[in-house]
Amino acid sequence: MSELIDRIGVCVERGKVNIASPFPNDMKGQEGADELTRQALDAGVKPDEILQTCNAGMQRIGERFSKNEVFVPELLMAAKAMHAVMAHLKPFFKSGTVKAKGKFVLGTVAGDLHDIGKNLVAMVVEGNGWEVIDLGVDVKTPKFLDTIKAHPGCAVGLSALLTTTMVNMSKTVAEIKSNFPATNVIVGGAPLTMDAAMKMGADGYSSDPQGAVAFLDRLSIGG
Amino acid sequence: MTDQQWEILKKVINGETVKPAPIGFIIDCPWLPNWYGIKILDYFSNDELWLKANLKALNDFPDVIFLPGFWSEFGMCTEPSAFGARCTFPENEFPHAHRVIQSADDIDNLPQPNPKTDGLLPFMLNRLKLAQPKIEAAGHKIRFAVARGPLNIASYLMGSTEFLTTMMMQPDKAEVLMKKITAYLKDWLGLQMETFPSIDGIFLLDDIIGFMGEEEFRNFGLPYFKELYSPNVSVKFLHNDAPCKVSAPILPEFGINFFNMGFDVTLNELKQATQNKVTLLGNIPPRDVLASGDNAKITSVTTELVDSLKDKSKVIFSCGGGMPPNVSSEAIKTFINAVRK
Numbered sequence: 001m002s003e004l005i006d007r008i009g010v011c012v013e014r015g016k017v018n019i020a021s022p023f024p025n026d027m028k029g030q031e032g033a034d035e036l037t038r039q040a041l042d043a044g045v046k047p048d049e050i051l052q053t054c055n056a057g058m059q060r061i062g063e064r065f066s067k068n069e070v071f072v073p074e075l076l077m078a079a080k081a082m083h084a085v086m087a088h089l090k091p092f093f094k095s096g097t098v099k100a101k102g103k104f105v106l107g108t109v110a111g112d113l114h115d116i117g118k119n120l121v122a123m124v125v126e127g128n129g130w131e132v133i134d135l136g137v138d139v140k141t142p143k144f145l146d147t148i149k150a151h152p153g154c155a156v157g158l159s160a161l162l163t164t165t166m167v168n169m170s171k172t173v174a175e176i177k178s179n180f181p182a183t184n185v186i187v188g189g190a191p192l193t194m195d196a197a198m199k200m201g202a203d204g205y206s207s208d209p210q211g212a213v214a215f216l217d218r219l220s221i222g223g
Numbered sequence: 224m225t226d227q228q229w230e231i232l233k234k235v236i237n238g239e240t241v242k243p244a245p246i247g248f249i250i251d252c253p254w255l256p257n258w259y260g261i262k263i264l265d266y267f268s269n270d271e272l273w274l275k276a277n278l279k280a281l282n283d284f285p286d287v288i289f290l291p292g293f294w295s296e297f298g299m300c301t302e303p304s305a306f307g308a309r310c311t312f313p314e315n316e317f318p319h320a321h322r323v324i325q326s327a328d329d330i331d332n333l334p335q336p337n338p339k340t341d342g343l344l345p346f347m348l349n350r351l352k353l354a355q356p357k358i359e360a361a362g363h364k365i366r367f368a369v370a371r372g373p374l375n376i377a378s379y380l381m382g383s384t385e386f387l388t389t390m391m392m393q394p395d396k397a398e399v400l401m402k403k404i405t406a407y408l409k410d411w412l413g414l415q416m417e418t419f420p421s422i423d424g425i426f427l428l429d430d431i432i433g434f435m436g437e438e439e440f441r442n443f444g445l446p447y448f449k450e451l452y453s454p455n456v457s458v459k460f461l462h463n464d465a466p467c468k469v470s471a472p473i474l475p476e477f478g479i480n481f482f483n484m485g486f487d488v489t490l491n492e493l494k495q496a497t498q499n500k501v502t503l504l505g506n507i508p509p510r511d512v513l514a515s516g517d518n519a520k521i522t523s524v525t526t527e528l529v530d531s532l533k534d535k536s537k538v539i540f541s542c543g544g545g546m547p548p549n550v551s552s553e554a555i556k557t558f559i560n561a562v563r564k
Contacts, residue, residue, distance in 0.1 A: 015391070023391040068468065071436035073387045080388060113319045116383040116434065165316075190465070193511060 005045060005053045008036045008085065012057030012127070015077025017084050023077055033081040037088045047092040051129060054085050058127040062210040072116065075209070079123025086126060093131070100131040103154035104216060105147050107135035110168040114161035117189055121157060124209035130216060141172045148180050155216055158202075160189040170200040177201050186215050224292040224366045229423075232288055233457055236480050236502045238536050243563045244529070245538075247288035247504055248555075249462060249483060249545035250280060252298050252317065257548060262315040267297055274354045278361055284555060288539065290460070290483075290504070291367035291426045293358055295347040302371050303379045304342030305407065306333060324381040327389045327396040333380070333403055338411040348418060355419070367460070368415035368422050372429025373404045373447045380404075383431065390443050397443060405447040412451065424458035427451060433465025433485075440470060445477065452478035464544035471496035486543030490532060499537055506543035507558070513542045514549045518557045525561035 010016075011033040014024050018034035031039075040050055061078040064070045092098045104125050108118045115137050126132040133151065135143055148154060156176060160169045166189075173185055186204035187197045188211075197205030204215040224232070235245050256266035259276035266273055277293050300310035303320035312318040324330060338344045351365060358365065371379075377386045377400050390397040416422045432444055452459045459478055463470065464485035474482055474497050483504040484493060490503050507513060512524045525540070532538060540562045 017392070021392050022394065071439070071469070072434035073391050073439050074436065076384060076388050077391050080392075111313065111316050111319075113321070114383070116378075116387070119384040195511070 001040075001043065001045060004036060004040050004043065005049055008033060008040060008050060009053035009057040011036060012054045012078055012081045012085065013061045015061075015074055015081050017077070017081045032084065034084040034087075037085045041088060047089050047098045050085060051089060051098060054082055055128055058082060058124060062124060062208075062213075066208060066210060072120070075120060076123070079120065079127060082123060082127035101129045102131070102216070102219065103133060103151045104130045104157060105133045105135065105144065105151060105154045106157040106159070107139035107144065108137040108159045108161075109165050109172055110138055110140045112160050112165035112168070113137045114159075114189075117161065118157075118159040121159065121188065121209045121212045125157075125213055125216060128213045128217070141175045144172055144176060145179055148176065148183055155184045155186065155219060157212060158185065158187045160187075160192070166192065166196065166200075173200045173202050184219055186212055188212065224288060224290075224364060225362050226364070228288045229364070229366055232481075232539075235537060235539055236458060240536055243286075244535065244540060245288065246286065246559055246562055247290055247539040247541050249290045249504075249541075250277075251294050251296055251545060253548050254546040254550060255280060257315075258550070258552075263298075263317065264312055264314045267312065267318070270350045270353060273350065274357060278357075281361070281363065283552060284559070286559060287555070291369050291424070292363065293351065293354065293365055294367075294369055295351045295354075296369070297343045297347065299371070299379060301343055301347065302376050302408070302411070305336035305338060305344050305411075306342070306380055308342075308380065310343070320379050322380060322382050322385075324385075324400075326385075327393045330396050330400045330403075333400070335403060336407050338407070338414045344411065344414075348414070352418065364421040365419040366422060367424040367426040367458070368412040368456075369426045370408050370411055370428075372427040372432070372461075373401055373408060373451070374431035374435075374444055375429040376404050376408070377401060378431050383434075386431075387434065390439060394442070401443060401447050405450055408451055412454070416454070416456075423456050424460060425452060425454065425456055426458075426460040426462070428462040430463050430465035432463045432470050433467055435469070437469050437473070440473070445473065448477045448479075462545065467493075468496075475500040483541065483545075484543055490528070490538060494534065494537070499534070502537040502539065504539045504541045506541065509542035509544045509547040509550075513554055513558065514547045516549075516551065516554065518553065521554055521557045522561045525558055526564075529562055 016027045016032040018032040022028050065075050106122050122132045122134045158169050160166055176183055176185055184203045187202045188206050194205045206212045231241055234241055255276045256263045261272055298318040300318045300320045304310055306323050308320040308323050310320050458481055460481040461479045462483040466487055467484050471493055481502045484506055486506045486508045493503055507524050507528055512520055
């Protein structure tokens with residue numbers, strides 16, 4: 001049984017989504033995260049154990065990403081494999097068998113259609129046990145405010161790639177802080193620095209998904 | 224760009240020492256319209272304002288090599304528009320193109336655009352043709368055929384996450400897409416060169432390179448860049464201000480001889496990584512320093528950059544990336560003074 005659990009973790013780390021996926025090359029034709037998770041659940045493995053091994057897999061790939069040993073495509077594939085696992089685990093989240101660490105509302109700010117950073121963060125944060133509410137790209141401030149209202153206690157992540165949309169990010173942060181002062185906001189994206197993030201009133205900044213996870217895990221919200 | 228500036232650029236690329244130290248900036252819609260005092264939409268929709276804004280930059284800073292020079296563009300909408308992408312033009316923000324490929328299955332049905340007639344490209348070319356007499360009367364020439372790079376366009380057409388995962392999950396589909404885009408770009412660059420015989424350079428902008436590892440880039444990027452840079456021109460220029468540590472050692476293989484990077488690497492590191500085969504345009508931080516409005520900071524960071532170089536050949540001083548919004552004339556003058564003091 002433990003071998004099956006370990007294999008799921010390896011599939012997440014290596015980005016092996018399912019048997020049909022040709023990636024990674026050395027695992028071509030092998031069962032992936034999708035099939036192995038189904039088998040594990042059928043065999044009575046607890047969803048919590050599966051989630052733990054996935055988190056460990058994501059942690060390992062995240063560390064390799066931080067060391068420039070792997071790159072965005074590999075990280076995206078790991079997140080995709082994680083998604084395949086989460087599709088099986090979702091019913092257990094809903095039933096309360098597995099408890100999310102908290103809710104994380106995420107979007108790329110108004111005027112910005114870039115999704116790569118936002119998607120990476122969404123996938124990695126979700127893979128680390130948070131419920132992610134992904135608002136997509138080009139998200140106007142009222143949509144953030146409405147979502148925060150609907151999910152009290154959530155944390156918020158704002159992404160921007162364009163220098164010009166940093167202005168919109170700043171406005172959105174100000175509006176969130178004005179309407180929901182207790183809401184924790186983390187920002188990220190190519191044009192940003194910690195200094196710029198602090199100036200706009202955000203609570204945190206991260207240049208990579210692992211930093212966002214670390215920030216969220218430090219928060220007490222969501223247990 | 225004047226004949227004299229073009230000769231300076233070629234000399235620097237050939238490794239000759241040029242005095243005073245050469246300075247250059249990539250300028251386009253993120254900076255020019257607001258610096259000139261007009262809205263971004265006016266810059267795109269009024270050919271006269273576009274020309275005046277470009278001429279003012281050149282006249283105000285005659286010592287600076289502005290690249291590519293008279294870039295007729297519609298921001299990120301330019302190339303995707305020919306594939307039928309919906310283009311959104313806010314009044315004073317960057318325009319953006321919406322994706323046209325919803326899944327990898329759509330790739331086979333993607334039309335092959337004709338740059339002569341499709342999307343915004345005829346408008347771009349005609350704007351340049353109409354302006355050409357005035358550009359030449361002002362002592363300048365159109366020097367570069369310009370386009371966003373193939374990986375960048377693929378990401379716009381499909382979404383960057385989707386494109387990068389398609390590369391891994393359905394490599395054959397990603398290859399079809401890259402081939403289509405490359406064929407289109409070859410036509411587009413070729414049309415620009417045919418229309419303006421003064422063109423002697425190719426300029427591609429592609430920051431998706433920075434997200435890829437070496438293996439993926441060698442499979443899905445390098446062959447296409449090599450093809451696009453294959454025409455016989457004097458200056459082969461690439462902009463990638465996303466991370467470039469992985470791609471730097473491969474840059475000479477692209478066939479390029481001129482590179483504008485971000486600021487996550489030093490020029491010394493890049494010189495070493497490229498074996499000093501590629502001329503570098505960079506690289507003080509564009510937003511945190513050049514656009515900061517803090518002249519003391521601009522001077523100190525620029526001086527540090529100049530002093531850090533053991534070998535100043537094959538370097539044109541600039542910021543790491545294109546000119547960002549909100550850089551004042553004073554900031555540019557401060558930068559020039561710091562380089563040349």
